[in-house]
Amino acid sequence: MENELKKLEKAATEAIKAAKTSDELQNIEVQFLGRKGELTSILKGIKDLSVEEKKVIGPLSNDIKNGIIQKLESARAEIEAKAIEAQLANEFFDITAPGVARKIGKIHPMSQVQHEVENIFHGMGFTVADGPEIESEYYNFEGLNIPADHPARDMQDTFFVDKKHEDKHGRLVLRTQTSPVQIRTMEKYGAPLRIIVPGRVFRNEATDASHESNFHQVEGLMIDKDISLANLKGVMAEFLTELFKKEVNVRFRPGYFPFVEPGVELDFSCLICNGKGCSVCKRTGWVEFMGAGMVHPNVLKAGGIDSKEYQGWAFGFGLERLAMMRYGIDDIRLIFSGDLRFTEQY
Numbered sequence: 001m002e003n004e005l006k007k008l009e010k011a012a013t014e015a016i017k018a019a020k021t022s023d024e025l026q027n028i029e030v031q032f033l034g035r036k037g038e039l040t041s042i043l044k045g046i047k048d049l050s051v052e053e054k055k056v057i058g059p060l061s062n063d064i065k066n067g068i069i070q071k072l073e074s075a076r077a078e079i080e081a082k083a084i085e086a087q088l089a090n091e092f093f094d095i096t097a098p099g100v101a102r103k104i105g106k107i108h109p110m111s112q113v114q115h116e117v118e119n120i121f122h123g124m125g126f127t128v129a130d131g132p133e134i135e136s137e138y139y140n141f142e143g144l145n146i147p148a149d150h151p152a153r154d155m156q157d158t159f160f161v162d163k164k165h166e167d168k169h170g171r172l173v174l175r176t177q178t179s180p181v182q183i184r185t186m187e188k189y190g191a192p193l194r195i196i197v198p199g200r201v202f203r204n205e206a207t208d209a210s211h212e213s214n215f216h217q218v219e220g221l222m223i224d225k226d227i228s229l230a231n232l233k234g235v236m237a238e239f240l241t242e243l244f245k246k247e248v249n250v251r252f253r254p255g256y257f258p259f260v261e262p263g264v265e266l267d268f269s270c271l272i273c274n275g276k277g278c279s280v281c282k283r284t285g286w287v288e289f290m291g292a293g294m295v296h297p298n299v300l301k302a303g304g305i306d307s308k309e310y311q312g313w314a315f316g317f318g319l320e321r322l323a324m325m326r327y328g329i330d331d332i333r334l335i336f337s338g339d340l341r342f343t344e345q346y
C-alpha cells in the first residue's frame with residue numbers, strides 16, 4: 001500500500017506540473033482527492049490493515065493528501081499571476097500621465113447669501129414663505145393698495161402675460177415685488193405672523209451696472225398685537241450685524257409705499273468708512289437699504305386680518321445689492337452672466 005501511495009503522489013505531482021489552466025487543476029483535484037478519487041479509494045482499504053501497518057500508512061496518506069492540496073494551491077496562484085501578467089502586457093497604462101481633474105460644483109453666491117439671510121431670520125423666529133413668480137394683477141397691485149389708476153404703478157413697469165385669469169384677480173404679470181406673498185400668507189395662516197419671503201422678481205428695466213430686469217428681493221412681515229417700528233429697527237440692526245459680522249446701525253427716513261402707513265426708508269451705517277463718509281455712501285455715512293413701514297389697514301383687510309386687533313410692519317430689500325455689498329461686486333450683470341471665472345471666486 002505504501003508503494004501505491006508513493007506512485008499516486010508522483011502521478012499527482014507530475015499532473016499538477018503539466019497543468020496549464022485552472023480547469024485542468026480542477027480535474028486533477030477531482031481525479032485524486034474527489035469522493036471517488038484515487039487517493040480516497042486507497043484510503044478505504046486502511047480499515048483492513050493490521051494495527052502496525054495502520055500506524056505507518058495513516059500518517060503517510062495524510063501527508064500525501066496535504067502535499068497534493070498545497071501543490072494544487074500554489075499551481076493555481078501561479079496560473080492566475082501569469083494571466084494577470086499577460087493582461088497587463090496587452091494593456092497600456094501610463095501611471096505618470098496627469099489625471100482628469102473633476103470640477104466640484106458649489107453654491108452660487110446669490111444662493112449663499114440667500115441661505116445666510118434665511119438662517120439669521122430663522123434664528124429670530126421667522127418662517128420662510130414662498131409665492132408664485134407669475135402673479136395675478138390683484139395680488140401684485142390691487143391687494144397691496146395700488147389700484148389700476150394709481151401713479152405708484154409707474155415705478156414698477158412690468159411684463160404682462162398674454163392670458164387672463166378667470167376671476168376677479170385680473171391679468172397675469174411677472175411679479176414686480178415679493179410683497180404679494182404678504183397677502184397670500186395672511187390669507188393662508190392669519191395672525192400672528194413672522195415670515196420672510198426670498199424670491200425672484202421682474203421689472204421692465206433698461207439694464208446697467210445696478211439694474212437688471214430679473215432680480216431677487218426679500219420681503220419681511222411681522223404681525224402681532226403691540227408691534228411697532230421699534231421692533232423693526234431692532235430686528236434689522238441685529239440682522240445686518242450678524243450678516244456683516246460687524247456692529248451695524250440703522251436709521252429711518254420717511255418714505256412712500258402704498259401698502260404701508262407710515263412708510264419709511266431704512267439706511268444702515270456705511271461699512272466702508274464706519275459712518276465717516278466715503279465714495280460708497282456718497283459722503284453721507286449711510287447706505288440706502290430698503291423700504292418698510294407699518295402695514296396699511298387696507299392690506300391687512302385684503303389678507304383677512306382685523307386691523308383693530310392686529311398690526312405689524314413689512315419690509316422689502318434687494319438681495320443682489322446685499323450680495324454686491326457683501327462680496328464687493330461692482331456690476332449686477334456679472335451675477336447671472338454664467339461666467340465661471342466670476343462664480344468660482346465665491
Ligand code: DAH
Pocket residue numbers: 176177178179219220257259260290291292293314315316317
Ligand atoms: N415692494 C417694494 C419695492 O419693490 C419694497 C417694499 C417697500 C416692501 C416697503 C415692503 C415695504 O414690504 O413695506 O419697491
